[in-house]
Amino acid sequence: MAKVKSLADLKKIKEELHAKMDLREKSNDPDAQVQIKVGMATCGIASGAKEVMEFLIEATAKRGINSIVTQTGCMGYCYAEPTIEVTMPGKEPVVFGDVDLKKADEVIEKYIKQGELVDGIIPVNYKTIDNN
């Protein structure tokens, strides 16, 4: 595929992706998706949250995981950044701390794919991360 340099190139790419996208769109029920929130406040960004978020977006897409990766503010665990919150369909959210690329890969392979808990879970003593 030639490089995308302009909006015209992007339009061509869009046409090529469209059929594939239609299939994916149909499965975009939020309740059926794995929701991943990456803490992207100053503490998270300074600790490498951007690279972790880029990795999670790429890796979940490549591995065919129906997921949505988005960002959130500071969850108050600055000492354990980067932090991510993973919500599996029908389950309570789980927050992982000190998530580097290796840990992110482990979370995908073990927790998301197989439902196994992995090291690095921050104990559930918080109410919500939506009000920060």
Place this chain on the structure above:
Amino acid sequence: MKDLSMHIMDIIQNSVRAEASLVELKITESQKEDLFSISIKDNGFGMSEEVLAKAIDPFFTTRTTRKVGLGLSLLKQNAEMTGGKMEISSKVGVGTELKATFSHKHLDRPALGDIAGTMVLLVGANPEMDFVYTHITDGGEYIFDTKEVKEVLDDMPVSDPNIMRYLKEMIKENLNTL
């Protein structure tokens, strides 16, 4: 912060929290004038005079999860280390504008870093918002406007990983021509 694109990511998070629908980022770099400036303007809540006066205090934040707010003070410190400065103006209900200037050639000026990746993450994570990123150098100007991008993409979401990858490539390619 490792580079300026991370500062930009961080500062724009404030615009996201302020429920801005439009964020305009302008980066101007001129080796001739020894200038590197970053301007971020949003149409979010804005800040009262009282909050604005405390905004660059590292021990002030509007967050409830912690007691420090380092984003603005770190950027200000970085700008001042190169002989530059940072200014913020804000009006409640109108929005906030921040401008940080650096000496282009100063050894302590952090590199810009992965600005294409930063923009694409912001766009993908906030698909309901619009971003206009203008980059001006001595050699020319590039404008990335998500309104135009969304028009081209039509019903395809900007948060799709494939689209994000292509958008990053498009921004990088255009910046390389400046």
